[in-house]
Amino acid sequence: MYKLYDYQNEIIVKAQNKMINGAKSVLIVSPAGSGKSVIISEIARRATNKKGQILFFVHRKELIEQIKESFLYGGVNLDRCTIMTVGRVANKLGEIPKPSLIISDETHHSLAKTYRKIYKYYSDVPLLGFSATPWRLNGKGLGDVYDAMIEGPDVQWLIDNHYLAPFDYYSVNLIDESKLSKSSTGDYSNKSIDEAVGHTIYGDVIKTYRDKVDGQQAIVYAHSIAFSKQIAQQFRDAGINAAHCDSKTPQRERDKIMSDFKKGTLKVLSNVDLISEGYNVPDCSCVIMLRPTESLVLFIQQSMRCMRFKPGKQATIIDHVANYTRFGLPNTPHKWTLKDREKKKKSTNTTVDTPIKQCAFCFAVIPAQSKSCPLCGHEVEVVQSEIKVDETAHIEKIESNFRLQADYIVTKKISELKSYEELKAYAKARGYKQGWIYFQAKNKGLIKGAK
Template sequence: MVAPCGAGKSVIISEIARMTTLKGNRVLFLVHRRELIEQIEETFRFNNVDLSNVQFGMVQTVVHRLDKMRKPDLIITDENHHGLAKSYRKIYEHFSDVPRLGFTATPIRLNGSGLGDVNDVLIEEVDAKWLIENQYLSPYKYYAPKLIDTQKLKLNSLREFSSTSVNDAMDDKTIYGDVIKHYRQLADSEQAIAYCHNVEASKQVSDEFNQSGIPAAHIDGKTPKDERNNVIQKFREGQIKIICNVDLIGEGFDVPDCSTVIMLRPTQSLSLFIQQSMRGMRYRPGKTSTIIDHVDNVRRHGLPDDKREWSLEGKKTESGEKEIPIKECENCFAVYPPNHKWCPECGHQPEVKEQKDYEVDETAELQEVTESDFSFTIDHREPKDCKNMKELSELAKNRGYKPGWAYHQGKLLGYL
């Protein structure tokens, strides 16, 4: 089940668990982080779920205790896009005849693979745009460096921005704009969460805010629980305006309501982008969330509430085969496997480039990015996912194909 941020996933899961346990059936609830158990258990108690028939389990623990566990009648997986990992698969295979239900906001892995190996039905009912229009999420304003003409961005056969157009547009190792100046300009005095690219950068950003008279704190996975809770409580009370972290405040992490997100960490993960960018969009009457994107993640992934068409098949090349990684020789232009250290044709050994740290371009100005800046839908469906010619035509349009493509696919699928 695709449940966008703000769709009430915990409430939906707890009701399914309540109805299941009401019949005396057992539920195994799988998560990948302990904090998620504490939060969902509280929702289960509030909804009067029979906890004697529920086992909450971290995947890392459950996978080592399979032979000692009672067989469940239903397995519910939270953040189901992790479900292709070996640990999850081992649990699924051990209880191979037990029905499974998974929840995620983004049913796709970072490498583009879909969830068809562990799920066979994809359920989509509402999207982020509907949640905003119906006041379950707050509207937002999005600011990013206006470095490129988005009309010139090209989609390749994998429905990703072509590497050439993106690389020409920006440097992935650059943070654009003065962080303090843009916070004051766009969200002055608002409470914000800042996502940084590593722990040292997070600490540095926190120090810069404090030196500028804006109360801030850094937390990471090694921050003692009491200290972390103290920071979050001060954030809740308004004593701290900015919480800086890397990826800690993400999937299921419980933080008080805030209105602003500061993105200082480029990511190729659509799931991570959606989790982070929508963190400030919890609904409150009259509220408008502000997303300050200093690393231009919006060009990689689109806006948080863009329409996205999903498929269990994942992203494939036009031939239906997975993309094979290759290297291209910069000397003779021969292609060869990526594990070769030199070109087998001419013997050229490419220079190993030293990985540089992030650079800051404080002169860059961020501008508002709106829906009109994007003229396409990110469509992960395959032709066989379409049920009729109308959906095939829509898929063709979203991919930028000519109408004849939809006609050809319709004939192959028997719709004509």
């Protein structure tokens, strides 16, 4: 049986208080690696001990197996639990025992029609939803599903108190000035910034792995299946045991790959968005990001996959596509809300490898033009197929000072900002575009080679 940490007990108490005070549905936000499955198990244990009936669902069957293991270890009475994927629950409404409490994990997917169908059918049943990243690419908030939201401790607190592994973050430090152009407002255009940063893989992937984390277990996130297979082969050619895995990999082969990686016999696992939410491998100490993304959910879920705590562990995140320039670092604070975000202009980039016909998370067949899976809610982010590789680029350590600057940086005048990191923190707090950072840094002489 689990022994909960104080912050995990506090989360449970806060959720109980919200429901005592009238909330029918509560969203619980807690960072990746903070032990959400432990909290869920304890809530289920308490409920089943009181003869309650639990309905638990999530979007992917691999996560179902993990929560069953957590429930067994946590002393939950499984006879009083229904544990299924969201798709199976939606197809069995009226056949499964009526729950007294619904628990939904990775609930940032909960705007999908299958989730909404379940919530509507059990509209009189209390709902607890869990997510590390309650954020949707389309800006839609979760306020249509949840009455209230509570937050656990932030990432930096969990690191400082030894609940998450500390990390080193490596990436490129400069935007490619030659590819930047100004818009009519005088700011650098989003399109030129995207071209400068968003579709280039910087640095030699194999050499950087050898230099920074040679011999450690690493998860590689690629932008396409073809490229993921290519990268896995490059690792093997260098004498490093590596494999590629995707949603179309035969089940038996996929299970073996996952098992070998968890056992440590496989050093490098390359994939496309498959190994992110809920995947728990404490011995994995490195993430290699070769996939540019505009999704904060993907960035957090993927970058933090190596930060599961283990005594003495130092995680390493190698960001070859400069995703940190969009989102900061894993310990950068975020203001979560149930409200919708302000809408941004739609991207004009529509280039894809092949028509999307299968959801990478629940494996459902979906229309090629779908922007999110109508069954499990996983967002299908379009990524440009042609990504250049610049093996000459210098990969260096990116200092983790976003968290410390976030609280006071907006009180400064622009003239008082002395470093590139301060400019980035200020821009993030103010909602300024990436081009503003570059323009100010250039004027302050912080960009090497700028006149």
